[in-house]
Amino acid sequence: MTHNELTQQIFSKQSYLCVGLDTDPRKIPHSLQNEPDPVFAFNRQIIDATADLAVAYKPNIAFYEAQGPRGWESLQKTLDYIPANCFTIADAKRGDIGNTSGLYARTFFDPSAAGLDFDSVTVAPYMGHDSVTPFLEYAGKWVILLALTSNPGSADFQRQPINEQELFEVVIETAKTWAGPDQLMFVVGATQADELSRIRELAPDHFLLVPGVGAQGGSLADVSKRGLTPNGGLLVNASRSILYASGGTDFAEKARAEAQALQQEMASYL
Numbered sequence: 001m002t003h004n005e006l007t008q009q010i011f012s013k014q015s016y017l018c019v020g021l022d023t024d025p026r027k028i029p030h031s032l033q034n035e036p037d038p039v040f041a042f043n044r045q046i047i048d049a050t051a052d053l054a055v056a057y058k059p060n061i062a063f064y065e066a067q068g069p070r071g072w073e074s075l076q077k078t079l080d081y082i083p084a085n086c087f088t089i090a091d092a093k094r095g096d097i098g099n100t101s102g103l104y105a106r107t108f109f110d111p112s113a114a115g116l117d118f119d120s121v122t123v124a125p126y127m128g129h130d131s132v133t134p135f136l137e138y139a140g141k142w143v144i145l146l147a148l149t150s151n152p153g154s155a156d157f158q159r160q161p162i163n164e165q166e167l168f169e170v171v172i173e174t175a176k177t178w179a180g181p182d183q184l185m186f187v188v189g190a191t192q193a194d195e196l197s198r199i200r201e202l203a204p205d206h207f208l209l210v211p212g213v214g215a216q217g218g219s220l221a222d223v224s225k226r227g228l229t230p231n232g233g234l235l236v237n238a239s240r241s242i243l244y245a246s247g248g249t250d251f252a253e254k255a256r257a258e259a260q261a262l263q264q265e266m267a268s269y270l
Helices: 003-013 038-050 069-081 098-109 129-136 167-175 190-202 220-227 251-269
Strands: 017-021 056-059 087-094 120-123 142-148 184-188 208-210 234-238
Touching: 017 038, 017 087, 017 251, 038 069, 038 251, 056 069, 056 234, 087 098, 098 120, 098 129, 120 129, 129 142, 142 167, 142 190, 167 184, 167 190, 184 190, 190 208, 190 220, 208 220, 220 234, 220 251, 234 251
Parallel strands: 017 056, 017 234, 056 087, 087 120, 120 142, 142 184, 184 208, 208 234
Antiparallel strands: none
């Protein structure tokens, strides 16, 4: 999906909602536990309930890897089920020496390898450009680079001063020399909304993936005020607040209601 296509979806749906498919088998409603693939059965109903409200879906790969071969099968079926007009994110946070990163890129971008064909993958920048550029070699695919995350430990390294900047600012400025806004996004946690104005100065045209709205307490209003651009420029992720809005048989209905509330608020900011 190109930058323009993603922008078109945002304004068509009046939404920049990304639904995080962090599906925990232990939290799936009991009514699905006898399904041949409970995780996929759950994901399918979540997607059906939210596909007209969301512009992106983000499976967190750890939730699938933890289940071994069954999890990878659930991931494959989930990815294949997501509508073509929705942007797909492999939240894998990969990044290693060049040849290893090349294999990670094949895993998520080359369907002839592992069978997966995501639009994008999250990547950790700590090992530098040669750990990131193999992901950028796939035409039409995106790297979503960790910049300033929501977790308390982000201060350990990301906020460390370097001359007159902090490390996350150096990451953004350096990464911009590797790829343009048509192939590179940045992760900025919603609980870091106070820094979004600074980040927008550094990356005025890049999309930002913003997790942390909903269960983590981030403010959609603050994120939207500081992060939206004339082209949209935001993907705001909500996971637990949508997935687990109900633990009963009405889980999909409640998930839709939660997603719709976010979409309607987003529409008011666009």
